[in-house]
Amino acid sequence: MKKEARIDSLTLSIVQVTPSTRWAFVEMVDDQNRTGFGEATLAGHDGDLLRVASELFAAVVNTRLKETGTMFATLRLETLARAAVVSALSHATMDLLGQARNCSAAALLGEIVRESVPMYANINRRTRSRAPADFAQSARVATAAGFSAVKIAPFDDVALYGAHTNYDKKLIDAALDRIAAVRDIVGRSVEVMVDCHWRLNVAVAREVLASNVCDGLYWLECPIPESPDNLQDLRALRSFANSRGIRLAGCEQAVRTDGFRPFVKAGAYDVMMPDIKYVGGMGEMLEVARLLDSHGVEFSPHNPSGPVAHAASLQICALVPNFRRLEMQFNETRYFDAIANMKLPLPQNGKTRVSSAPGLGIEVNRTELDSLTIRRLIFNREHEKCNATVA
Template identity: 45%
Template sequence: MRIAAIRFAGVNVTPKTNWSFVQVATEDRRTGTGECTLANHEAVLALEVARLDAALRGADARDRNALARLLPHAPGGLVRHAAISALEQALWDLAGQEAGVPIWRLLGGRLRDRVALYANINRGVAERVPEGFAAAARRAVADGFGAVKLAPFDPFVWEDAAAPDQRAAYARGIERIAAVREAVGPGIDVMVDCHWRFSAGGAAALVRDLARFDLFWLECPLAEANLGELRRIRAMANDRGMRLAGAETLAGLAGFAPVIAAGAYDVLMPDIKYCGGYEEMRRIAALAQVHGIEIAPHNPTGPICHAHTVHACATIPNLGRLEVQFGETPLFFGIAAGTVPAISGGAAPVPDRPGLGAALAEGIAAERPWIPIPSPWLDPRLG
């Protein structure tokens, strides 16, 4: 099963969102697909995939250990990690197709037939006022979700926190959380994503301000570089009934091991697009399990990442809920061929088709090519 070509495919799905993919074609006319979405980095992703294509044409696609080895110290950083992670996903897809079995079967079998989901409502909120968030949360609950997540603090960034408009942004964030909690009621779990917007002192104040909302978890209050402060914030959150979650952009077991050893999080969020793919995600989950830490993979992007992550989640013992985008775009299913696991009803069925069971629709990248995004979701200082 020799590699004939490795191609990048970028697809625009909203005025603020592109999704990016890697397709590995073999000489025996199979195509394996992985996802490498990394907002506002499509051009450099395409260059990195072209480099992989030049280096790996003619290689045996079954040699995953040699072809898709993730090195956390790689000079390309997260761009390199995303390309390698997508390559590894695509190679697993090819292996399943060749064997005639779903990927989870090659990983030793599934532990569950369905993977519990939570709804990330953030990008599905057009009117970013408290009622807009509340309405999105109600739609998710009506669709069967028992947990919702919002990212309520844009445009707050701690470096500017002394400015009056930033103080107002913080207050609006609290109002959005209050509206969602009231909208969904006490029986629904609510998570809050901070996207690393806070300093250590600001995160401590935030934990105190959020205690009244009975949150399930607080996510990414500050960067993983500050493990000592994260451990302190975790203790504060735990004392108030909240978990602390994060580590969505780390890569490889080597990247996660210090975070696990430091006791920084209750919940780790490896992303199959960045962490190195299946093998690294499962290694990370195994080490986390030894330390009593749950895994809730980061998964707010496209259908290929979602399908791969469902396969991986089927095999992870210490799994919590899997993230899924809710309400951002109907193209989640429109750009895909095959069977993409459901993103409604609060759980996704584990696929039974060979390989991944899903792929990009024929010609979709040419029909909807990626575009530069002039107004990204996140302040460039945050990621």
């Protein structure tokens, strides 16, 4: 009788890939010496991730792989850091289970409906200089690479976050200039998405939506904070946006299906953007997709981070009928491909092939990962006990 695999060790590695960008990876090794990876990147919360991992790794190590799904589904995810670590553990588990059964994570989770995934390029973080001309240049490079949709986050230094206070009109005008530069360079045949990162209030969001610059924009994302008090304001903004030929998008940090239900019920968004790093697991991501499909909401995963989250997102998108495009960080750092050992399928004409290799289909370059790691937490199973070390 074949021995049931157990989790032998768990590692969280925080890696520095640009002066302003860090990614967080979970490494899971089973007692048959197979290794699975997950991603828990959460900007500005390295300490929270390490604290949560220290607690959860102790509970998860030595668990049978086939029992982890039930465990993860019952864990409380009261903070985004906790959701990120549990989500990463789910990715790593599916990676290992796929390796054990010699099939892709997608094949384990359901019926594959597509072999390649349409993408859009997030060009924001590659644009180090924030001049409109530099945004336009980034958009030019992305479209030359075959992308027919791009996203920017142009509202630098705007910090209203829903508050009814005076604002600096120059900052809004600067954002509109960046949007205009991108739209002028790519033309109307390329879809342009604009991410607000919750920085606006209702009045300013309406002003932005009403501007000629945004006429027919593909979507406006996360204009105001996603609090229960703002649900009706979001619904009203969506209605106004739609009257201008613009979709409203959001919910990138919602956790589990319960996190999406209030926004679905309120009719807050045309497009919802669950993130594989925060939603609570790969199975949970599919439950969210089913919820959105049942209410006619477009499923378009948030995916601006590292290569492991990208690989896991591709596996999910291969399964979801009500899907149009997946986000991809574009050309921010060479380490995206280097950490993945140059094994991730490259986008061609705006689409990426879904790997059919076992698990997530990613091969992590240990040398690159170790050279970039700035903090690390390790739990090892040893005679039913765990030893933790922090580097």
